[in-house]
Amino acid sequence: MPTTPSDPQDRSTVRSLLRLWPYVRPVRARLFSAAFVAIVASCLSLVIPLVLKWIVDGPVAGGDPGGVWLGALTLLLLGLAEAALFGFRRWLVARPLAGVEAAMRADLFRHLQRLPVAFHDRWASGQLLSRGTTDLMLLRMFLAFPLTFLLVNGTTILVGFVILLQQEWTLGLVLLAPIVPLVVACSAFERRYALVARRAQDQVGDLTTVVEESVLGIRIVKGFGRHRSQAEAFRALSERLRGTELGKARLLGGVWALITVVPELAIGAALVLGTVQVADGGLSAGTLVAFLSTALALRWPVESIGFLLAMSQEAATAADRYFEVLDAPEERETSGDIPAKAPAESGGLRFEAVEFRYPDAPEDAPPVLARIDLHVRPGETMALVGGTGSGKTTLTALVPRLYDVTAGRITLDGQDVTALPRERLRELVSVAFEEPTLFSASVGENVLMGAQDATDADLRRSLDVAQAGFVDDLPQGADTQVGEQGLSLSGGQRQRLALARAVVGQPRFLVLDDPLSALDVHTEALVEAALRRVLEGTTALVVAHRPSTVMLADRVALLSGGRITAVGTHHELLRTNGEYAWLMSGADPGTTGAPEPAVRSATGAEGRAR
Numbered sequence: 001m002p003t004t005p006s007d008p009q010d011r012s013t014v015r016s017l018l019r020l021w022p023y024v025r026p027v028r029a030r031l032f033s034a035a036f037v038a039i040v041a042s043c044l045s046l047v048i049p050l051v052l053k054w055i056v057d058g059p060v061a062g063g064d065p066g067g068v069w070l071g072a073l074t075l076l077l078l079g080l081a082e083a084a085l086f087g088f089r090r091w092l093v094a095r096p097l098a099g100v101e102a103a104m105r106a107d108l109f110r111h112l113q114r115l116p117v118a119f120h121d122r123w124a125s126g127q128l129l130s131r132g133t134t135d136l137m138l139l140r141m142f143l144a145f146p147l148t149f150l151l152v153n154g155t156t157i158l159v160g161f162v163i164l165l166q167q168e169w170t171l172g173l174v175l176l177a178p179i180v181p182l183v184v185a186c187s188a189f190e191r192r193y194a195l196v197a198r199r200a201q202d203q204v205g206d207l208t209t210v211v212e213e214s215v216l217g218i219r220i221v222k223g224f225g226r227h228r229s230q231a232e233a234f235r236a237l238s239e240r241l242r243g244t245e246l247g248k249a250r251l252l253g254g255v256w257a258l259i260t261v262v263p264e265l266a267i268g269a270a271l272v273l274g275t276v277q278v279a280d281g282g283l284s285a286g287t288l289v290a291f292l293s294t295a296l297a298l299r300w301p302v303e304s305i306g307f308l309l310a311m312s313q314e315a316a317t318a319a320d321r322y323f324e325v326l327d328a329p330e331e332r333e334t335s336g337d338i339p340a341k342a343p344a345e346s347g348g349l350r351f352e353a354v355e356f357r358y359p360d361a362p363e364d365a366p367p368v369l370a371r372i373d374l375h376v377r378p379g380e381t382m383a384l385v386g387g388t389g390s391g392k393t394t395l396t397a398l399v400p401r402l403y404d405v406t407a408g409r410i411t412l413d414g415q416d417v418t419a420l421p422r423e424r425l426r427e428l429v430s431v432a433f434e435e436p437t438l439f440s441a442s443v444g445e446n447v448l449m450g451a452q453d454a455t456d457a458d459l460r461r462s463l464d465v466a467q468a469g470f471v472d473d474l475p476q477g478a479d480t481q482v483g484e485q486g487l488s489l490s491g492g493q494r495q496r497l498a499l500a501r502a503v504v505g506q507p508r509f510l511v512l513d514d515p516l517s518a519l520d521v522h523t524e525a526l527v528e529a530a531l532r533r534v535l536e537g538t539t540a541l542v543v544a545h546r547p548s549t550v551m552l553a554d555r556v557a558l559l560s561g562g563r564i565t566a567v568g569t570h571h572e573l574l575r576t577n578g579e580y581a582w583l584m585s586g587a588d589p590g591t592t593g594a595p596e597p598a599v600r601s602a603t604g605a606e607g608r609a610r
């Protein structure tokens, strides 16, 4: 299971979090005002001890009940004001932060769509999913809470200590003493927590991948009775995640215990010292009360530092994971070093000394395709034939630039595909793959995806070409919802819709990777007859296995061992090329008999053979 590249050693929490700034910028005014409101609210709580001091040293000592009531009322108002301000803060941040999360998610999705296919080959989908969900949620929570409260609580602690020292500096120093060990403990905690947090978030991604695979592959899981092993794989991963989460909890528990206990001890010591001083008459009772209640008011800001740091650490990890994807380079646009127009005789689709190896292939592996030279003339239909794994799918994927050639070039009417803007390229070239993908949308929307501004008439025509008459029998015709959230179609039905999608825009170039494999021979023959009409002005490269599909083509190219080893008409190749005859007939290479006469007469394809 591919996990993602990461080096958590070599990172800084602050640097990771600073990368969020472009997203936070638009809402900075709100965030700052919210922080300011929170600071005011928090400092209000520090005024309460001063009021207490006034009550104890004034009205209580002087036996003035009216003054006590006045003091109590002031305390009540202060408390209410504090609560109201904190509520106001929450209201200030809620909406803008939801916006920040949405913007980041939109950017991630947009970027995922633009990343090259090679990137998606490399990354597990669960890792991408978890970045778009869990990690973004952690980031929003960070912006809503720890970011503000680290600032607010820090300021409160500072102001609090100033008040403490100013009340009675000897006692204040007693409380300050634990600061040094606590800072040391916190920074050690942060370092270790960063590692575990990263591990936990990566493991969430792995877990997501397993869930996704089991759901998408539910037929295989059931068909082979693999529930148990899938469940075990899931259990193992979630055990691993649980272990990591427990590790996080242990770390957090440890640092929290320290942060809670050490200040308590200091407060206890200050209490003893203070009582002695009051008894000696060196300190007023009111001052001691104020001092201790200030110290107690600071307990929460101090204690919260532990989990605020933990949440910030998780947010930094989430930011790293998010930007790992966002930093992956998008598909390269035009290279620009190719002459715009080439001589007219190089029209059609041309492969020139094309070599290709997959980006993630081992260094020493031979290229999948080597020295491919092939010319599909304008308006010609070329069939591509080859054994399983010979590289047919790979070759077809190079034309719409799902992958870029490693060497050599591919031209469309003389223009290098890398010199064409992608949008233009994808207007020129239509594709259909063996594994047809339908989206959760209506049949019509799925087919019309294949063209910019196709009309209903185009839709009808393309459905006719693809022999997709079954669409009329669907509950709502072409408006029927299909895909994951809709009606399930058979493999052959999906293939026909994918084919309709490929031809709906009447593209100049058509690339079909075995688009008829799931059709019965009769339907295939009908599709072929219709395609023949459509393909008249279209230059097409069609991967084919069955003789009946090959009949569709003007010429055939044989791909073998990563090279084009023969080009000619079906009948020429049958006579002259042993491998081709073998592929077409299933007979031994070397026997060059006519292929599968039964199939040919059954499809009626013979009449169309040239």
Ligand SMILES: Nc1ncnc2c1ncn2[C@@H]1O[C@H](COP(=O)(O)OP(=O)(O)O)[C@@H](O)[C@H]1O
Pocket: 121, 358, 360, 361, 368, 386, 387, 388, 389, 390, 391, 392, 393, 394, 395
């Ligand atoms: N995404 C990929 N990454 C690495 N290697 C791949 C990838 N896709 C296919 N291959 C390899 O390329 C070779 C040709 O595959 P493919 O083009 O699918 O063959 P065909 O379509 O002729 O059956 C195979 O050896 C296959 O393992």
Ligand SMILES: [Mg+2]
Pocket: 392, 393, 394, 434, 513
């Ligand atoms: Mg293939």
